[in-house]
Amino acid sequence: MHNRFWSPYVAGAAVGLVLLAIFFVAGRGLGASGALSVAGCMSLNVVSPGFTGSLKYFSQYLDNPSPLMSWNVFMVVGVFLGALTGALFSGNFKIVLDKATSMTTRNRLLTAFAGGILIGWASRLARGCTSGVGLTGGAQLALSGWVFVCAVFVSGFLFAAIFRRYWS
Amino acid sequence: MMAPFEMSTALTLGFALVFGFLFGLFLERGGMGDPHKLSGIFYLTDFAVPKLMFTAIVVASTGLYLLSDLNLLDLTRVWIIPTFFWPQLVGGLIFGLGFVVSGYCPGTAMAGFGSGRLDALVTMLGITAGSVLFAVMYPVFEGFYLSSDMGAPTLPMLLGVNHWVVVIPVIGVALGLFVFLERWEGRKKNA
Numbered sequence: 001m002h003n004r005f006w007s008p009y010v011a012g013a014a015v016g017l018v019l020l021a022i023f024f025v026a027g028r029g030l031g032a033s034g035a036l037s038v039a040g041c042m043s044l045n046v047v048s049p050g051f052t053g054s055l056k057y058f059s060q061y062l063d064n065p066s067p068l069m070s071w072n073v074f075m076v077v078g079v080f081l082g083a084l085t086g087a088l089f090s091g092n093f094k095i096v097l098d099k100a101t102s103m104t105t106r107n108r109l110l111t112a113f114a115g116g117i118l119i120g121w122a123s124r125l126a127r128g129c130t131s132g133v134g135l136t137g138g139a140q141l142a143l144s145g146w147v148f149v150c151a152v153f154v155s156g157f158l159f160a161a162i163f164r165r166y167w168s
Numbered sequence: 169m170m171a172p173f174e175m176s177t178a179l180t181l182g183f184a185l186v187f188g189f190l191f192g193l194f195l196e197r198g199g200m201g202d203p204h205k206l207s208g209i210f211y212l213t214d215f216a217v218p219k220l221m222f223t224a225i226v227v228a229s230t231g232l233y234l235l236s237d238l239n240l241l242d243l244t245r246v247w248i249i250p251t252f253f254w255p256q257l258v259g260g261l262i263f264g265l266g267f268v269v270s271g272y273c274p275g276t277a278m279a280g281f282g283s284g285r286l287d288a289l290v291t292m293l294g295i296t297a298g299s300v301l302f303a304v305m306y307p308v309f310e311g312f313y314l315s316s317d318m319g320a321p322t323l324p325m326l327l328g329v330n331h332w333v334v335v336i337p338v339i340g341v342a343l344g345l346f347v348f349l350e351r352w353e354g355r356k357k358n359a
Contacts, residue, residue: 004199005197005198005199005202005205005216006197006198006199008198008199008215008216008217008219008220008223009219009220009223009346010198011194011195011197011198011199011200011220012198012219012220012221012222012223012224012227013223013224013227014190014194014197014198015191015194015195015198015220015223015224016223016224016225016226016227016228016231017227017228017231018187018190018191018194019224019227019228020227020228020231020232020235021187022183022187023172023228023231023232023235023241023246024171024172024235024240024241025171025172025173025183026172026173026175026180026183026184026187027171027172027245027246027247028172028246028247029247029249030187030191030275032273032274032275032277032278033274033295033299036274036292036295036296036299037296037299037302037303039296040296040297040299040300040303041299041300041303043296043300044300055303055304055306056306056307056310057302057303057306058303069177069181070181071180071181071184072184074181074182074184074185074188075184075185075187075188075191076188076278077185077188078184078185078186078187078188078189078190078191078192079188079189079191079192079195079275079278079279079282080192080278080281080282081188081189081192081282082188082189082190082191082192082193082194082195082196082282083192083193083195083196083201083278083279083280083281083282083283084192084282084283085189085192085193086192086193086194086196086197086282086283087196087201087282087283087284090197092196092283093283093284094283094284095284095286096284096285096286097285097286097287098202098203098204098271098280098285098286098287098288099287100204108287109287109290111269111270111271112270112271112272112287112288112290112291112294113270113290113291113293113294113297114269114270114294115265115266115267115268115269115270115271115272115291115294116266116270116272116277116290116291116292116293116294116295116296116297116298117266117294117295117297117298117301118262118263118265118266118269118270118298119263119266119267119270119272119273119274119291119294119295119298120266120274120294120295120296120297120298120299120300120301120302121262121298121299121301121302122259122260122261122262122263122266122298123259123263123274123295123298123299124259124298124299124302124303125255125256125258125259125262125302125309125312125313126255126256126258126259126260126263127249127250127252127255127256127259128249129263129273129274129275130221130263130267130273130274130275130276131191131273131274131275132249133249133256134221135221135224135225135228136249137248137249138221138225138229139224139225139228139229139232140229140232140246140248140249140322141229141322141323141324141331141334141335141338142248142249142250142251142320142321142322142323143251143253143318143321143322143323143326144249144250144251144252144256144320145249146323147251147253147256147257147260148256148257148259148260148263149221149260150260151256151257151258151259151260151261151263151264152260152261152263152264152267153209153264154261154264155260155261155262155263155264155265155268156209156210156264156265156267156268157210158264159210159264159265159268159269160207160210160211160268163268163269164211
């Protein structure tokens with residue numbers, strides 16, 4: 001069967017070089033969850049500026065005159081465009097609600113959203129996700145990166161036993 | 169002038185866009201937009217995630233410490249990810265559950281959406297909602313969030329050893345893992 005993807009080693013080495021270039025050029029790291037937190041803050045701010053302004057955690061964004069003009073937000077826009085380009089040029093782009101064959105559409109919407117809530121909440125607690133803490137911290141040999149990665153895999157394997165019937 | 173470089177805001181944002189583009193491109197090309205491949209690691213059916221992740225970590229880590237040793241990069245000006253031990257441990261455990269339930273993590277959800285997956289968009293909306301939920305609940309969890317602040321230690325710092333004493337074993341373990349996974353997958357294919 002034709003493999004639609006690159007070898008994970010090749011793609012991984014390429015991601016590693018991108019991360020290295022970020023360290024070298026900007027002294028920063030990768031990031032993905034931070035931008036969605038900013039997006040959440042700014043969306044809520046449109047609906048209810050008073051309530052959003054009262055949230056202490058969001059003051060880190062709102063104290064900035066233009067919270068959307070940030071490293072994390074621009075990076076995530078880039079991630080979307082890069083993935084779109086990769087999928088289009090490889091003939092891998094397809095608008096679909098991807099799910100395990102046995103899963104109903106309603107259940108897929110539920111799992112996608114509920115899993116997202118857990119991920120979003122946990123990323124704020126951990127100060128980043130698999131990109132910002134896992135890959136970036138891991139490559140720096142930072143304790144944070146390795147603690148986070150180990151916790152994600154341990155938890156993933158444990159809970160997979162429960163969710164096995166959904167995905168496999 | 170030594171790397172990393174001082175840049176204007178506009179240039180910094182431009183770099184963020186370009187690096188993000190390449191990150192997204194390589195994630196998608198590595199199959200990281202596909203929730204079946206992503207969750208495959210947890211069901212031991214697909215090992216693209218650890219292969220890609222540990223290759224990236226080994227490459228970036230080796231490069232980072234090599235550039236620092238060659239005096240081409242000032243490591244003290246690279247923002248090392250700070251450690252808040254217990255929040256990051258508990259965060260990782262909850263994150264793992266969310267990863268298994270949704271089949272994505274934040275960066276890969278973006279890659280999944282970029283390749284046309286609407287469920288990935290739903291996960292992104294969930295992540296956004298979860299962030300807002302955290303902000304709303306923050307006063308309750310602030311004490312825990314700020315606990316076990318260890319600064320920004322690296323494993324070589326904690327062990328009091330030269331960085332290569334950690335980098336080289338990490339490379340060794342990664343290579344060992346890759347050899348093991350390839351053999352195991354080969355055996356499963358032949359079975």
